[in-house]
Amino acid sequence: MRVLTFDVGKTGCRAALWVDGARGHDAEGPGPVGLANADGSRAALRSMTDVAARLDGLGHPVDAVVAGLAGLLSAPEQAPPLLDGLAAAFGGARVVVTSDAITSHAGALSGRPGVVLAAGTGTSVVGLGHDGAVHLVDGWGYLLGDAGSGYAIGRAGIDDAMRAHDGRGGSAALLARLEARWGAPRDVPRLVQGADNPARVVASFARDVFDAARAGDAGAASICERAAADLADSTAAAARRAGLGDAPVVATTGGLLHAGPVLTEPFDRALAARLPGAHRQEPDDDALAGGHLLATRPDLPHLRASSTHAHDPADRRTAGPNRPETR
Secondary structure: OEEEEEEEOOOEEEEEEEEOOEEEEEEEEEOOOOOOOOOHHHHHHHHHHHHHOOOOOOOOOOOEEEEEEOOHHHOHHHHHHHHHHHHHHOOOOEEEEEEHHHHHHHHHOOOOOEEEEEEOOOEEEEEEOOOOOEEEEEOOOOOOOOOOOHHHHHHHHHHHHHHHHHOOOOOHHHHHHHHHHHOOHHHHHHHHHOOOOHHHHHHHOHHHHHHHHHOOOHHHHHHHHHHHHHHHHHHHHHHHHOOOOOOOEEEEEOOHHHHOHHHHHHHHHHHHHHOOOOEEEOOOOOHHHHHHHHHHOOOOHHHHHEEEEOOOOOOEEOOHHHOOEOO
16 A cells, blocks of 8 residues: 655645555645635645655656645634645545644544544644544644643743843843844844745744853743743644543654753643643654544544545545544
């Protein structure tokens, strides 16, 4: 069986080709700005087909295509055009589209119950209970939510830098890092607002916040502490909503926690305060592997939060009333 899986975030798009259960090739490229935009589904389809074209071994038809996309649970109207577009691009394949939070959860815990925190440019948390119900916390997007995300950290760091520039307090260390990265503070709004992906530009400053915190800047350290508390709040909420009690298995995915102790230590302290028995583990695998599970495990409860169609575009099934209790 040949399976093509996609992991489409707000800053990057990845793809993998699986042949008879073996992961043969990966490729990556830029991601779309967001599904909620007017051109959201078309931009996502362009990202996926561009990345797929970079895969070795895709010269033969595939049996299934699974795409996990950031923001899909908040923009379910984008599922039909995504289904149709992928079916047209990969004719004859069974197509599944869902949120990247769902594929991340499936890959991180190999389909088992538990909580998965996906933290990168954005943030979402999925809790899967023993009853198979899927619960999503946050994932509201950078304008309305994504608490504790790379965007939120970068935005808070820029705010502290601008405050220092204006003489309103803030952090001189972060101002110096902002100027080293982008130049004069008055030029930054135009740079961000004119970017193809403003969230990605703002989130890139999270690296400077982490560096400043490691160097001892109190303002940057405080931003990390607040972000860690927000991530722990969302994780605990997902565990409670999924009925997992105070001792769930928690896996973390996404690049944000790669910042290391500057973020993971306050996160672990905050998580222990909210879920005293929680066991945090490294993910079993990634979202691309989770997509492969959705293609090959028809019993997987994550499919309740997915939209599918088979060979005939008229034969489409969406999550409909079985969509997860997202909030």
